[in-house]
Amino acid sequence: MGSDPKGSDIQGKIDFETRMREGICKLLAASSQRDQVLHVAKNLLTCNARILHYVAELQRHREEHPLPKEPPRLSGTQMKEHSPCSGKVAISDIRIPLMWKDSDHFNNRGKGQRFAVFCLVKIGTQIFDTEMVTVDRTLTDICFENLMIFDDVKPDFELRLEVFSCCMEEGPSIVNTPKRLARKISTSLGRATGKKLTSALESGDLDSILPTNPVAAGVKYHLLAETILKLDDAEASFRTHGLSILGNEESSFWLPLYGNLCCRLVAQPACMTTDMMTGYLNLEQTVGGLANWTRLYCVLRRGYLMVYYTPEEIEAQVDPTLKIAIDKETRIRTMRKCSEMKMYSFSLINPYSGETASRVFSADCKDDLQQWMEAFWQHFGDMSQWKHCCKELMKIEIMSPRKPPLFLTKQATSVYDDMNVESPQKDESLVDIIRNRIQATDGEFLLGQQEGSHPPRWAALFDGSHAMVVQKSTLTPEGRGQPALTLPGRAKKRPAPSPPAGKEPFQQGDSHPERDQKENSWNAPCSSGVEPSEAPPRHRSASQVLGNNAVQVAAKLGLPDKPVPAPRQKRSIRAKFDPRTWIPSQV
């Protein structure tokens, strides 16, 4: 197939994809974890789609061009058939909003059903897939961060975006079990279901072309929604497009899509990025009635004819001497021999931008003139085809602009968790406070070393000479037996029993740590934060611990070993709106 380079090229791609597919099928058979199976199934789907498209393309190519293709020769006066230049199309930051019922979304009783979603984006035979995103009820949008660039795209392109989804969970039975149990179940199921399953794919006509797909049950991606984008949708900023949704609520793969898709579709035609034509031209300038020809280096790019004295000026990034806009209003005409000197010339005028006289350029030879006219015609053709993309170059950004945090994947929380507290939050000001304190107390407040090394504060518990209080939080010291625990939901909360009046729980002889504290409130005992390993372990019997107080000693210090599920409590109205998070607050 040496004479058919494009055909052999496609065939090569088909072969490559077929090999990939075999590899993927083997991997799928070996996968057991559900996540792995999903990823591999996604790859398989992409691979199949690619093969399908390549084969179709090859067939089309063979039908249209049974003979090896030859480039048409450029004849003297004939204009070449103009096809618009190709360009790059990039799509990025695809975001699909979801429309959960708000009771579902804010429900914090477990995550509910989870879905694996990904998108397949195709232009012609170029197919890209996005990453796979796990979607559950707490997500408001499905976001794909990938940037996909398609090269060599004609302005009449059709970008097909297909959204595939697959339900991950077996059913709601997993949802309500406590986490530890659920983990055990899912891992034990994973192996079994993995062995049972291999990939499954929706393939209607695929079977005729490809060897039969490995048949499986569970993991199956379904087409959830699709849309077609064209050149008109390309713009430098984000735009919203409609989605046509397939499937209905009964389908297993159903996700409540809002019906829109936001993305950034950028088209960069080649005429905007590359130089269409460069060369030397002579510009006629009439000075004082005399025609004067100046040799200039001209570059046709991005809708402008930029005129420099020398090509080095471009590298030096000097501004062009002249910058003439070439757009559909420009009129360019070849001129007949106007003078003996310069024969191959053309005139250029932009009537609508206020120019009255046309400029006359002259090329060195006939071929040059031909090429320049070609370039201009090509340029006009491109501009009419690529339309608004030619006005300004759209940038293909690798980094997407920052999305508002609302759309970032985040668990649904309530605003109460972000509430500010009265106390100031800055740590710098605390240092200032301390500094001021040092000055105010004339150095008494110093975080300096104290003489001698103090044992850790609670080491005093163990040196045998102190009465230790081990308070049981359900009993008062007087043994009244009031429960300190109050059930939530009761309007009146009773406080825990107050410590015995007049009796200090720690008695450390003379140096009472708390009394020290009260006098020099800012003396930091250097014992703070010291590890218990320094305390000499002493043998103490339980009776010694009782001390002076009538507090019953904690007999049982161990933890109950069985895991205790979180008790469900009657919640206040406000607590009902607080989904469970764990956010600290400063006091």
Place this chain on the structure above:
Amino acid sequence: MAFVAGQPVTAVVQRIEIRKLRHGDNLILGFSIGGGIDQDPAQNPYSEDKTDKGIYVTRVSEGGPAEVAGLQIGDKIMQVNGWDMTMVTHDQARKRLTKKNEDVVRLLVTRKSLQQAIRQSLH
């Protein structure tokens, strides 16, 4: 320090007295708390038992009143000025600590190191 509502809890506690620092209009204590019966206990990095919904100290500011008083990160606060903190919401806990008319808070805190020390001492 497993905690079951309705069951007696035993813990070794340390009494910590924090004198609030006045900073302008505010009284600050110099530490941060996390937890509460309305919070998700599984995300608590300091609790031994991940169903414990008590109030834990998540951060102690350097040189602040709490650090000076001996409060350590990871401590579980059992009582504040006599009020129980083992079964409160996060907001209630914060309020009990930041009462404007109180200059001093006396906390009963417990930590794993205390418990271990006791256990060691008993054997």
